[in-house]
Amino acid sequence: MNEQKIIKPRKLSGFMELQPKDQLVFDNMLDQIKSVYLKHNFLPLDTPVLELSEILLAKSGGEIDKEVYRFTKGDTDICMRYDLTVPLARFVAMHNETLHYPFKRFQIGKVYRGERAQKGRFREFVQCDADIIGNGELSLVADGECLKMVDEVFEKLGLDIVNQVSNRNILFGYIEGLGYQKELKQILTILDKINKIGKENAKQELEKLNIKTQDIAKLIEIIEKRGNFDEILPKIENLSTNQTFLKGVSELKEVYSYAKNMGINQNKILLDLSIIRGQDYYTGTVFEAIIPSHKEFGTVCGGGRYDNLASYFSEKNFPGVGLSIGFTRLFDLLMANNMLKANPSTNIDLQIIPLGNTLSECLQLQQYFSQQLQCEVAYENRSFKAKMKDANKQNIPYILIVGEDEIKNQIYALKNMANSTQQNLSKEDCLALLLKNTSKN
């Protein structure tokens, strides 16, 4: 063993790896998200990280996406999942006969995208998805439920968000109504990036598509519609007579009314017609949540309605609506901005320090206290002084000093580390005092 070569330990770049105390906070936040999903009667799904490339790349016709981790094992062409939606589609298509509809599943799991490493981008990240899938049809109440869950999740996490909501049919129909059906996709692409490129550049790009000047003005005007639903809805509903447009307005109204009935926080939801969310996939309701005090974080949760989840895997029709939180990126931003809830430096209530030959008795005492508290024994072979110093550094609130005399008398020295006072107590009195003074109880 001694002569072996030492390999410099390092991890792959672009992969988050937290220190255990931060991981504890990370995991607790995931538990909170999970608790909201479970409260809304979503059930967990855990699909494999690996899928057949044929399945995962069905959408792209099997074309290699540079971001996807793809390899062969034996004769099998395999990909690591890059989202949780394609696996859900595959699952629903495989098991559609036995599922209960609306099928409400959540999945909290890692996905993989081998994109160029850069700050804030991760090649492995946890997504927290929740989707409601219908069999043939799905009520718009489901869209309301997703908005309500976004509200509850971020309230639980203690983060002030605003969820910006639209319905894609509104813009689709409006553009169609102006007579630009042929240029629809190109126009949407330009409007979708208007915040990035600026209004003037967007206008120029629209001009290149031969959009009339007055129509460009109308397009810019409509995507600037943003505000409370009750205020904005009346202002937009007469902007076009196009059927798709009217359908979008009507759906959005209905979804909003459900959200309102569900008691969604009115300050946390805005109608915003600039919400487009890419080009494909979504077909109705779309939403993106931001943290207004930190707009630079961008979208912290997004989602929407899609007509057909599993069109690549089934001839049946499974409309759905869902939300997704890119949790690793969000956590990274919160950590970098000191926005994580205060993380106690220890969760240990009591540390027992043996003095002399009392280890056995200390372990027995530990069992006694552990029934109601977090208790540990400082069993390592170090000096009493070193152990006290270490307990101090760890912010352990109470120390029980157990020497041979203490064992004989069954009275122990309990030291309050915050104020350095010490009391001599029976174990029962120690426990009573600790239970009284420990924040957990």
Place this chain on the structure above:
Amino acid sequence: MNEQKIIKPRKLSGFMELQPKDQLVFDNMLDQIKSVYLKHNFLPLDTPVLELSEILLAKSGGEIDKEVYRFTKGDTDICMRYDLTVPLARFVAMHNETLHYPFKRFQIGKVYRGERAQKGRFREFVQCDADIIGNGELSLVADGECLKMVDEVFEKLGLDIVNQVSNRNILFGYIEGLGYQKELKQILTILDKINKIGKENAKQELEKLNIKTQDIAKLIEIIEKRGNFDEILPKIENLSTNQTFLKGVSELKEVYSYAKNMGINQNKILLDLSIIRGQDYYTGTVFEAIIPSHKEFGTVCGGGRYDNLASYFSEKNFPGVGLSIGFTRLFDLLMANNMLKANPSTNIDLQIIPLGNTLSECLQLQQYFSQQLQCEVAYENRSFKAKMKDANKQNIPYILIVGEDEIKNQIYALKNMANSTQQNLSKEDCLALLLKNTSKN
């Protein structure tokens, strides 16, 4: 979309994918394991699933193991982790200056082994590991703590286990004492598989190594030592005067005394000198837990002490002791043998069924009940009869029928699905009744 080719949905073979109701049980059991690890002051670690091949294959000198998923992305030679121990070693070597020792970490995560698919073997499986790492040295109390955790984890899971414990130095020293230092590894390999190949075949194989007949008898005799610690320890301690042997006996005694002081269940721990656990890695305490009523399950949890965790990544010495549960395999066995705790077919306490134009009010009622119960609204566009039938199939305990008259009078029809009785109640009375009758409260 309509003309696109349908790809038959399928998953990779050898990968577990549970139905959501079973996944709920799976997740709940993981939460229970996690709660025991946290109670013992272990902190979570979550290393990436992908590692540099140089790191992950350090032990094998970079040699390809057929089981490992290995591929290149750009110029990077990457592996999927096949256990959680090498990543832990890498982490400790990287961060050893800032860790607090003994460093107690748990990791519950998926690992990957592309072995030949067969019943009960999975290519992706969840491992639940907990390890205690020392800086230079580590007290044998840590070994006792691992035994105690095995005890607690399986008690929490409601599974009756026996943890079979040995110390590898006992056999090492005994064989050395008989004069077979050169044949040590080969002898251990044969003894390790004696239960598989049978005593007679083992004897023949030992004969081929030119082991003397009386020594073969001694070897067979010593590995048959099995029973309560208090009974077996006195019977073995004089079997050899070899120093390694005596060290092993003394360590085992010490670990047992700690385990006893920790209040470990005496029926659930056995001294068993046949426990060898492969050839490398472990250097002291070794243990394997089985379920006596289902010996055919094999080892459901194993672990032990190792001298040096990170010898490939650091010149420093990090002794450790840990336990590992191959959870996916265990869950699969429990499910196949109907040994999972009764899984309620629903966790919904109340379903609200709208009759007529009452959806908005139903959603408001849902918010009221959801503060204390699991409540859902049957909002899909289906007949009342179909909804009732479905609620019955789902074993939903209570239904609230909300028609337009009910809204007007603020009195609702609450139906107990178990006995088909119906009461007309205010929402407050409904809630009170449900809280009284719902098992959760």
